[in-house]
Amino acid sequence: MEVVDFIGQYGAWSWIVAGLILFALELMVPGGFLLWLGISGIVTGVIVMVQPMDWPWQWLVFGVLGLVSISLWVRFNRNRHQNSDRPYLNRRAERFVGHEGVLEEPLMNGYGRLALGDTVWRISGPNLPIGTRVRIVGSEGAVLKVEPI
Structure with missing residues (x-):
């Protein structure tokens, strides 16, 4: 329950810091997912600054933003065709x-x-x-x- 107490005590800033930590983790463990979760954390922090809400709603907003952003990224990335300057590199x-x-x-x-x-x-x-x-x-x-x- 320490996470819940931390979010309750620092509110929006805890989400912004968590988003920045996820950005830093994305630099060490590339893959794209932590980037979108970091953006979701920062957006959740901004929303909580504008419209205060209880911590269960904050987690819900973060979860929905994370799922939506990752699914949009996967859909966009799957349909994108990358042209290569060496099309026969491993063939x-x-x-x-x-x-x-x-x-x-x-x-x-x-x-x-x-x-x-x-x-x-x-x-x-x-x-x-x-x-x-x-x-x-x-x-x-x-x-x-x-x-x-």
């Missing part, structure tokens, strides 16, 4: 779709190897002899799919 195999190469080893039993840049990739496709020019048409995991040109 290296997809980056090579459309590239061409020459087989240095034959493609036998549907599998072989192809050197692209500084990496030797496992490839799949029809059986082909050494020296055949191939085009990469897709990927399946770390295996590049090729077809003869």
